[in-house]
Amino acid sequence: MKFLPLxxxxxxxxxxxxxxxxxSIMVAxxxxxxxAVIDTAFTAGIDVAGxxxxxVIGRSGVIQPLxxxxxxxxxRIPGVTDVAHASWFGGVYQDxxxxxxxxxxxxxxYLRIYSEFVVPExxxxxxxxxxxxxxxxxxxxxxxxxxxxDRIPLKGTIYAGTxxxxxxxxxxxxxxxxxxxxxxxxxxYLEERASQFWRGLVGWYVVQVKDPNQAExxxxxxxxxxxxxxxxTKTQRExxxxxxxxxxxxxxxxxxxxxxxxxxxTLLLVTGNTMAIAVRERTGEWAVLKTLGFGDWxxxxxxxxxxxxxAGVGGGIGLLLAxxxxxxxxxxxxxxxxxxxxxxxxxxxxxxxLFVGLMAGAIPxxxxxxxxxxxxxxxx
Amino acid sequence: MVRVDATNSGSAxxxxxxxxxxxxxxxxxxxxxxxxxxxxxxxxxxxFMGPSGSGKTTLLNLIGGLDTPTSGAIRVDGIEIxxxxxxxxxxxxxxxxxxxxQLYNLMPVLTAFQNIELPLLLTKLSKAQRRExxxxxxxxxxxxxxxxxxxxxxxxxxxxxxAIARAIVADPTFLLCDEPTGDLxxxxxxxxxxxxxxxxxxxxxxxxxxxxxxxAAERAHAILHLEKGALVEARRLEKTS
Ligand SMILES: Nc1ncnc2c1ncn2[C@@H]1O[C@H](COP(=O)(O)OP(=O)(O)OP(=O)(O)O)[C@@H](O)[C@H]1O
Ligand SMILES: [Mg+2]
Numbered sequence: 001m002k003f004l005p006l007x008x009x010x011x012x013x014x015x016x017x018x019x020x021x022x023x024s025i026m027v028a029x030x031x032x033x034x035x036a037v038i039d040t041a042f043t044a045g046i047d048v049a050g051x052x053x054x055x056v057i058g059r060s061g062v063i064q065p066l067x068x069x070x071x072x073x074x075x076r077i078p079g080v081t082d083v084a085h086a087s088w089f090g091g092v093y094q095d096x097x098x099x100x101x102x103x104x105x106x107x108x109x110y111l112r113i114y115s116e117f118v119v120p121e122x123x124x125x126x127x128x129x130x131x132x133x134x135x136x137x138x139x140x141x142x143x144x145x146x147x148x149x150d151r152i153p154l155k156g157t158i159y160a161g162t163x164x165x166x167x168x169x170x171x172x173x174x175x176x177x178x179x180x181x182x183x184x185x186x187x188x189y190l191e192e193r194a195s196q197f198w199r200g201l202v203g204w205y206v207v208q209v210k211d212p213n214q215a216e217x218x219x220x221x222x223x224x225x226x227x228x229x230x231x232x233t234k235t236q237r238e239x240x241x242x243x244x245x246x247x248x249x250x251x252x253x254x255x256x257x258x259x260x261x262x263x264x265x266t267l268l269l270v271t272g273n274t275m276a277i278a279v280r281e282r283t284g285e286w287a288v289l290k291t292l293g294f295g296d297w298x299x300x301x302x303x304x305x306x307x308x309x310x311a312g313v314g315g316g317i318g319l320l321l322a323x324x325x326x327x328x329x330x331x332x333x334x335x336x337x338x339x340x341x342x343x344x345x346x347x348x349x350x351x352x353x354l355f356v357g358l359m360a361g362a363i364p365x366x367x368x369x370x371x372x373x374x375x376x377x378x379x380x
Numbered sequence: 381m382v383r384v385d386a387t388n389s390g391s392a393x394x395x396x397x398x399x400x401x402x403x404x405x406x407x408x409x410x411x412x413x414x415x416x417x418x419x420x421x422x423x424x425x426x427x428f429m430g431p432s433g434s435g436k437t438t439l440l441n442l443i444g445g446l447d448t449p450t451s452g453a454i455r456v457d458g459i460e461i462x463x464x465x466x467x468x469x470x471x472x473x474x475x476x477x478x479x480x481x482q483l484y485n486l487m488p489v490l491t492a493f494q495n496i497e498l499p500l501l502l503t504k505l506s507k508a509q510r511r512e513x514x515x516x517x518x519x520x521x522x523x524x525x526x527x528x529x530x531x532x533x534x535x536x537x538x539x540x541x542x543a544i545a546r547a548i549v550a551d552p553t554f555l556l557c558d559e560p561t562g563d564l565x566x567x568x569x570x571x572x573x574x575x576x577x578x579x580x581x582x583x584x585x586x587x588x589x590x591x592x593x594x595x596a597a598e599r600a601h602a603i604l605h606l607e608k609g610a611l612v613e614a615r616r617l618e619k620t621s
Contacts, residue, residue, distance in 0.1 A: 002501050009489040288485045291446060292499050292546075293474020295467045374447045377481075 003298075007305045014278065018310065021274045025314025025356070026321070028267045029349055032260060033322020036345035039256045040177070042246055049239035051212040053113065054219055056205040057241075059232035062088075065201035066231055073225060074207060079218045081210050084109035087190060087203035089183075091154030091163060093144070100140045102154065102183040103203075104190040111135075111184075113208045116174045123148065123169035131192070133168035134185040141170050143181075159194045176340050206238070264352065271360035275307045279364035286368050287376030296369040303368055307361030308354065315353025319346055382426050382602040383419040384611040392419035393586055394443065394554065399452035401438055412438045414609030416452070420554075420588065425580045427597035428590045429614065430606035436590040437558055439606065443588065444477045444556045445469045457553060474502045478547030482559040484539040486531040492518070492542045493527045499550040517545035520583070521575060537568030544575060554586035555579070561596055573599050 011018050056074065058064025065087075074083045089102035103110075107128060111117055119127070119135055126148075127133040136146060146152065150167045165185055173180050187202070209218050219235035226233045236244075246252075279286070286299055294302075326341045381388075386397060396418040403410045412435040420426055428436050441447040443454060445461050454461050456476060464472055479485075486495045496517055500510045518524050521541040531539055540560060547555055557576065561569035577599050579585040589600065597603045603614045 002507070005494060006487070006490065006498075013489050284485070285487055288487070289498070290470065291444075291473065291479050291485075293470050293472075293477075293502055295470040297467070298502075374441050377446075377485075 003302060003305070007302060007309060010278075010282070011306055011309060017274060017278070021271060021310055022314035022317075024270050025267060025311055025353070026318035028263050029315040029318030029353055030322045030325075031263055031318075032349050032352065033319055033326070033341055033345075035256050035260050035263075036349065037322070037326050037339060037341050039253060040342055040345065041339060042252045042256075049237070049242055050113075050116075050208075051237075051239075052209050052215070053238040054207040054209060054215060054222070054235050055238050055241040056207060056222060056233050056235045058204075059234045062204060064231070065198075065203060066205065066233065068200050068202050070205065070226065070231075070233075074205060074222055077218060077221050077225060079209050079211065079214050079221075080207055082109060082113050082208040083205055084113050085187065085202035085205050086110060087187065087201075089154070089159065089185075089190070090157045091159075092157060093152065093154055098144070100137075100143075100181050100183055102185070104187045105184050106187050110206070111171075113206050116178050117171045118174060119169045119171045127168035127186075130166055130168055131186060131189050132164060132166050134165040134183060135169040135171050136167055136184075137180040137182045138170055138172040139180040140183060141167070159190065159198070161193075163189075163193070176342065207235070264356070267356055268359055271307065271311060271356055272363065274310070275303070275360045275364045278306070279303055279368060283371065283376050286371055287373045290371065290373050291377070299368045299371075300365040303365035304358065304361040307364075308357035311353050311357030311360065315350065315356070319349045319353070322349075381419075381421060382424055382604070382613075384417055384604060384613055386417040386419075388419040391421070393422045393424075393457060394418065394420040394588075395453075395455040396443065397453045397455075399439075399442065399454065400450045401435070401442060401447075402450045411609055413442075413449075416610045418604075418611055420586060422586055423580065423584050424602070425577070425587045425600045426589065427600035427603045428588070428606060428611075429592070429594075429597055429603060434606040435609060436606055440556045440558055440588065440590060444479060445473050474499060474550065476553040478550070478552040478555040480540070480543055480547050480555060480557040480560045482562040484531070484536075484543045484563075486539060486542055486546075488531050491528045491530055492523060492534070492545075495531070495542055496545045496549050498546060503550065513549050514545075517549040520548065520579075521545045535568070536564050537571055540564065540568075540572050541575065544572070544579075548579065548583075548585070554588065557587065557589040557591075559590055559592065561591065561593060569593070569596065 056066070056070075058066055066085075068085065071083050071085060074080060084106045086103045086105045089104055091102055092098070093100070105111075111119060111124075123135075127135055134152065141147070146167050148167055148170065152165045152167060154163050154165065156163055171180070171184075191199070207218075207222070209215055215237055219237070222235045223233050289299060289302075323341045323346065326339060383392075388395065396416060399413050399416040400411070401413040403412060416439070428439065430436050438447070442449050443456075445464070449462050452462070459472070461469065461472060487498070490498070493514055496514045497510055500513055505513065515524070518527060521544050523538060523541050523545065526534060526538060526542075531542070534542065544560075555576075560576070561572050564572060573596055576587060576589070580587055587600075589596070591597050604611045605614045
């Protein structure tokens, strides 16, 4: 601490250079923040997947409907504690670009299994007593300015005609990563209005199991139960199901990581170069400090303190800006449903920053440690 | 009593025995110091003279523990410093040696106060104690009114006085001055020399000083010449006490 004035004053001796370096670290860490947000958005599904949840879809894919009578049979399989069915609606609100996911779900059972979605009790009651009722995610409600009691028309794509819904409830997620954009309505409504063709069919089942460790076995038992029927099933852990869904969107994660690595190494070179110059131009001064009895480890610590300060200030500001920017709101609500800078990623960013600071200071620091006083003094 | 013939009984503060220093420049070997002996007692003020390149700076660097001899021994207050390793040597320097250079070598970003405080940062002294020591050193060199000035705001003579304050602030065993007045005009040089003399007389400091200036050397108790890698006593001046 008592060396602080020396460190600070040396940083301020080349104000422009220090400022530019801090700015470049700031920009890089801001970018890191945005990349982390995008990465979180595309993998959030995996984070939110319940370990105790299985998804049962048709063997040939999610587009193949399953008979509604499977519910009873799935519920009887040992280890299963709850079952609910859901169907993709795929309606359009005013314009194709206003995309958000819509599901027709079984009353109560669905939200019982997805307990991370919180609906106030009175709203839940209102929803259950209205055939055309719907529950809307907080973010989607905000996005379109919907309020309880609003009447929402959706144009069917899979199911013909225009469908009208009454907003009876607004749900919110328990955790920041929970998807708050979905639109949920009653399967009964779909059942009553859809054409004869869809009668007795549902999109998929979600199954809750008692012991997550038994999930694989239970999944096999479910599929075995329906093998050789004319609607065979494929049961997966929810996590696996979402992961394969994400993979269909292309390898965004690889892209994000590659960009991140390039940014990181550029940052390392920029900071390392600044530190190398800053340390070298003061060779004589380091020699004087060593003459006064400053030990090798002390001078190393002084160099590292400088580079850590630069990296810490720049990176800290950059990460805070990224956080401020993402907390303002989702600029692409139709594209990504989860938009937030998680604490883990924030801390990861801080560690990355400190790592850059250490690496950038390491080589000049060791050079200073090895500096021979008499040679350096002769050069002054 | 300063001696250069290795005849001292062993009471001297600084004892240099059979000191050799060779430098390598490519395949060439330069014998800068060869079998040099020196004894300096506590409170002595010694001046070293000699032509450029004769090894004066080399000798001071060796005695000050900035460099290690090729062979021979340097004993200060009973410690054989040629045997100390890097970090222990650094700690030894911090406790025992005050350096004063021709070009002052102050930190340009630090004020006079902060420059003088530097050696104290390596001690366990509290902030208040450090302030006390720095102020005492500042008053010895007569710069109390320049406490918060930066080196570039000071004259050469004042800079050198700050450097002297930095050298004495931790109360080292002895002071090494390498041409302390080499860059100063006559008047400033005289002031600096008077200050060094006062440190010896009033504060009992031991001083080893390299100089090209015979008038500066006259102020010392003894003048030694560096010739062919060894010291020769040029003249012993009356010890004014
Ligand atoms: N690190 C080194 N490598 C090679 N040769 C060196 C080194 N340091 C000093 N020398 C040589 O040793 C000799 C003595 O140098 P030194 O600096 O001690 O002389 P000096 O008496 O202080 O001279 P001056 O009066 O010019 O300061 C010179 O010939 C110098 O070139
Ligand atoms: Mg010299």
